[in-house]
Amino acid sequence: MAEAYTDQELMVAVGSREIRDGDLVFVGMRLPILAYAVARNAHAPSARGLFEVGLMRDQPAAGFLGTMGDPPNVTGALWATRMSNVMALMAQGLVDLGFIGGAEVDRFGNLNTSYVGDPARPAVKLPGSGGGADIAILSRRWVTLMTHERRRLVKKVSFITSPGFGDGSPGWRKRNGLLGGGPVAIITTLGVLRFPEGGGEAFLASVHRGHTVEEVRASTGWDLKLADDVSETSAPTDAELAAIRRFDPEGFWTRTER
Amino acid sequence: MAEAYTDQELMVAVGSREIRDGDLVFVGMRLPILAYAVARNAHAPSARGLFEVGLMRDQPAAGFLGTMGDPPNVTGALWATRMSNVMALMAQGLVDLGFIGGAEVDRFGNLNTSYVGDPARPAVKLPGSGGGADIAILSRRWVTLMTHERRRLVKKVSFITSPGFGDGSPGWRKRNGLLGGGPVAIITTLGVLRFPEGGGEAFLASVHRGHTVEEVRASTGWDLKLADDVSETSAPTDAELAAIRRFDPEGFWTRTER
Amino acid sequence: MSMADAIARFVPDGATVAMGTALEPLIPFAAAHELIRQGRRELELVGPISDALFDQLIGAGCVRRVTAAWVGNVSEGLGHCYRRACEQGVPRSIEVHDHTNFSIALALWAAAWNAPYIPTRTLLGSDILGRNPGLEMEGDVVRVRAVRPDVAIVHVQRADELGRAHAWGPLGVSEEAGLAAERVIVMCEDLVDASSLLRHPNRILFPETKVVAVVHEPGGAHPSPVQGYFNRDHAFYHDYAAASRTREGFEAWLKRWVLDVPDRATYLSRIDVQALRTNDG
C-alpha cells in the first residue's frame, strides 16, 4: 500500500482510543491485544487488562503474543487464575470495556460468530462464541473490529451469538435482562460506526483517510445512516504506530492477511 | 478414675475402628481428629482424611492439634485448598465415612446442634451446624460421639440440624433426596448404639466395661432397644492407647473436661 | 494504612462484613477489636464458622445479624456471648440466618458470579431450611441465595501496599469472599514489595481491584494460627471461654484486651508471642 500504515494498524490505533484511563478492559484475541498495549503506553497508563484465559495485567507483555496465553503475557501478571474468576468480575459489572472479534455484524450491533445459514447444516460453521457472548452481555460497553465488506456488515444476522441491541427496539437489552450497555463502536477497515445514546441502529461516524462515504455505504449490507458531521478518522500518530510495531515487530497481526 | 483409660480414650479407640482401610474420611473437630490418627497407625494405613477447613492428608499431623487448621495439620498435607473443593468430593458421594459432634441425638439418629427449645428465644443456643449437616446428608455413612446422658440422648430432638433417619419411617432419607446412607453408630461414654440395615431406630450394640445395660437404658431418654446379643465393647488396645497418647500428649482432648 | 483508618473509612454502621473466612486460621481479630473500639453498630457478620471472633463482636453489641454456619469456640465449645444474645437478648437480640459450611460457600460463589442463587443437595432434611429466608426448597434441591458482603476483612501472610496478597494453608472461603465482596480490607503479617508477590501470580488470592485498604498488622490474627508464623494460642481461647461465661467476666475481658488497648502493638506486648512461633512452613 502507498500509505504509511496498514488497515490493521489504523484499526488498532482507533480501537486503543476507546480505552479510557483507569478502565478495566476485557481484552479479546488478536488486534485488541495490540490495542490494549498501545493505550497503556499512551493515554491510559492506569488501565488494567483482563484476559479470559485467566489473567489480569497492568503493563502490556514485553514479548510478542500470538495468543493471550503465551508465556510473555503471564510474566509480570497481576493475577493468574481460573477463567471463572475473571468472568466473575465481568458478571458483577466491573468490566468497563470489552473487545469482541466478529465475522458478521448487523445494523443493531448483533454479532454472529456461530453459523452462516441453517445451523442444522450451515453454509459456514464459524468457531463460536468463546467469551464473545459473555463480553457482549456483561461488559459495560464493547467494541468490535472487522474487515468492512457487504457480506460481513449485514442488515440482520441469521444467528445472534453476541447480542448488541437485538431487534433495535428501545430498551431491548434492559427488557431482556442484559447487564451491560452494549456496543459503542464497530471499527472497520473503512471507517467507524457508532450507535445513538441508549442504543439502536449504527451510523457512520467517521471515514478513514483515502476512503469515501459512498464507498463505505456501498460496502455495507444495509442503507447505512450517517452522522450529521461524518469526519475523517484521525490517522494513527507516530507514537501509536511506534507502539504497534514494537508489540507486533513482525507484522504478524498488522501486516499479514489472517 | 481407677481404670487404665478414660471415657474419651475409649470413644476415640471405638471411633477409630469405624474407619476402614482405604476410606476417604471426613474428619470432624476434636475427638475424631484423634480417631483418624489412631486408625491410620493401626488398621487403616491407606485411609485419607479430608478436613473441611480445606485440607486432605494421609499421614496424621506430627504435632498436637487444637483445631484442624493448626499448622502441624498443614505440613505434609496432600492438598491445601478451599472448603468448597473439599465439600465437592463429599457432594459427589466420594466420602466413605464422616464424623459429627453432637449435643443432642434422638432414637432415629437425628442430631441437634442448633437450638434447645423455641428457636425464636431458645433455652440454649448451640453453635450450629458447621459442616455437620453437610456430612450427615452427603457422606456415605457417619458416626457421632457424645457423653451419654438422658438430656443428650432424647426420644425426639426439637430441632434437626443434621438429619439421621428423620421420622424413622422406611426410606425416609431416599424419599427426601438425601445422598448418603446416614448414621451407623452413636458412640457414647457408656456404650455403642447402632442402627438396623437400611436405617431406623437405634439399638444398644455393646456396653463399655464397667457399665451395665440397665445403666445405659436409665441414661437414655427413650426405651432403648437392645441387640439380640449385647456384647462388651472391646477395650482400647495398648497400641491404640499408645497412639492416642502420642497425638494427645497433654490429654487436652482425652483427659480433661471440655 | 492504619487499622483505625481502614475501619473508620470502609466499615460503616450497618455494613455486612465477612470475617474468619479461612475458618480456624488467619482470623482478623485486630480488625474486630478495632470495630469494637470504634463502637460500630448494626453489623451483619458473614462467615462459615467463627472461632470466638463473632462471639466477641456480639458481646460488644456491634451485631444485628449473623449469617453463618457455626458460632462458638472451636477448642472450648459454646459461645457464651452468642448464647446470651440469643437466649436473653443481652446485650441485644440478634437475628440468626443459619447456614452449613457448604451452603455459605455456595452463597458467596453465587454472589461472586452474580448468580441469584446456587442449587444444592445439601440441607435436605435439615430444619435449618426453615431458619433462613435465603434457603428455599425447589423441587428436589435447595436454592442457596447469594450473600454479597459489603466488605471482606482477610488476614494473610504477605501483601504489598496495592493489595496483592499471598495466603497459604487451608483457605476456607477466603477466595470467594474476596470476589463476592464489594471491597476487601487486607491485613498482613509482612508488607513486602510487589515483585516478590508477582513472581508467583497464581498465588495472588483475589484481584487487587477489590482491595481498598492494606493494613500491615503483624500478629493481627492472634490467638488464631497463621501458617509459617504462629501456632494457635489454645490457652488464650480457654481463658476467653472461662471469662466470657458471665456477662461481667466478658466485660472485664473486653476492657483488658480491647477497650483499654490503644492498638495491636500494645495488645501483643501483653502476650508471649515468641512462644507461639511455629516451625511449620
Next chain:
Amino acid sequence: MSMADAIARFVPDGATVAMGTALEPLIPFAAAHELIRQGRRELELVGPISDALFDQLIGAGCVRRVTAAWVGNVSEGLGHCYRRACEQGVPRSIEVHDHTNFSIALALWAAAWNAPYIPTRTLLGSDILGRNPGLEMEGDVVRVRAVRPDVAIVHVQRADELGRAHAWGPLGVSEEAGLAAERVIVMCEDLVDASSLLRHPNRILFPETKVVAVVHEPGGAHPSPVQGYFNRDHAFYHDYAAASRTREGFEAWLKRWVLDVPDRATYLSRIDVQALRTNDG
C-alpha cells in the same frame, strides 16, 4: 504409565473427555494423537475453546459431539475439519452443544458440586440458548446444566507418580474440570518426587483421589505453550491451518504427524524444540 496404556485403559469409545481446559496453554496434544492412533470413536469433547486439538480429533473421525464455546485455531481462525464435519458431514456429522466460555465453566462447577445446574445472567439474548439442550431459560436467568466428563486429560508442568500435580500460568477451567470429572489423566513435563510438590500443598491442582494415570510426556503439549518451558509454536499452527484447508491436506498432515508417528519422542525429534524454549518463568 505410557500414554498408550493410559488412553487404552481409561478412555473407551463413547467417553466424554475434557481437554484443552487451560485454553491456549497446556493443551494435551500427545493424548489427542494417541486417541487418534488407537482409533477411538464416538467421543464427546468438552472444553472452553480448543486451539486446533478438537479440530484434529474431529477430522480423524473420533468425535460424536462437541460441548464447547469455540473450536478453531486461535492465531489462524477457522477450524477446517470442524467446518467440513458441520457443513458436509465429512468425515462424519457431529452434534454441537454450544456454550460460552463462562457457561462451560459454570457447567463444570455444577458437576463438581453435584448441583443439577447453576443459574447465570450470561447467554441472555443470545441464540446459543436455542442450540444447547443443557441451557434453559428460567424467568430472568439461564440454567446451565451440569457437564460431568468421564475423564479430564490435563497437561501440567510437574507431577509425581501418585498424581499430585502443579500447574501454573492461567488455569482456564482445569481445576473445575478435574474436580468434575469421574477420573483424571495427568500428563507432565517433569516427573518429580512427592516432597517437592507437597512442600506447597496450596499449589496441588486437584485431589489425587481423582487421578487414575500419570504420564511423563515432556513436550506433550506442543505446539501449545507451557509456562516456564515452551513458547507457542505459531508456525506449526499456521502450517496445520494451511494443510487442513482440504480434506486431502489434512489426511497428509495426520499421516505425517500422528499416524506414522509411534510415540511423542519421535514426534519431537522432527521439531526444533530448543528454539521454542522460553525464558518466561
